[in-house]
Amino acid sequence: MNDNPYSTAVLAWYQANARDLPWRHDDASPWSVLVSEIMLQQTPVVRVLPAWAAWMERWPTPADLAAAPSGDAVRMWNRLGYPRRALNLHACARTIVERHGGEVPDSHTDLLALPGVGPYTAAAVASFAYGQRHAILDTNVRRVLARTVTGVQYPPKAQTRAEVALAEALLPAEASVAARWGVAVMELGALVCTARSPACGECPISGDCAWRAAGRPAHDGPPRRGQTYAGTDRQVRGKLLAVLRDASGPVPKAALDAVWDEPVQRERALDALVADGLVDPLDDGRYALPR
DNA sequence: GAGCCGTGGCC
């Protein structure tokens, strides 16, 4: 009732093996937790660590970031990837100041309404920053549950209702325990039950794992992904934005044209950056990061 | 709901 078959072992393992990440410290502010969660979307911890530290040093509160131009956030984001997240975080800061008195909201509903905050991030902030009871279902948890409970190597490509129901069913009743359970399962997936080479010998619940009991059968079915990058609009967008990030001010169009030969794709990528609010076309024909 | 959105490291 207050427990699931794995919680005791997983919580004990976490107690002994959790990484010392700064956004997990007792004195970490809800804002610092939100910043970490946005940065960690599709981005490895090792690359987030220095970016998070620099960000928190420069903008310790939502009000600090809200007072800055959004272009400063894009430049500070540097090469973390998915730069719309920088814009989202800036918009979060302004919303938090205007609608929540400068404090990161603690309700899942209010969090979900913030730009760039989806079901996972809202649950993570409510749970990790505020100690609330929410099911945490990220790529790590999905993989752990797929193996342990369902007995398959990988979860389905798209998240299913069944996975949500399972995560909720496993949630310990007590809020503080549930919050530790969520981060503990994530950590287990990140450190032990990894995608490519799971360390079952170090897993606290390997004895209860359906996938291991079945002999660790390989994933069957269609290939899981096919995410090419070279030659895509994404690559062109990255090159264009890098020019603006590395410049101290507005740049002439020729500087942007120089990064990609094919004009149709180049213009399409630039237009998309402008539409996204990541690039500002000036009246004089030059381009700049937004104000 | 499938496709799109950056970047870098790893085997």
Next chain:
DNA sequence: TGGCCAAGGCT
């Protein structure tokens, strides 16, 4: 080498 993967969200 290149496909795969990394604390997702939006359209």
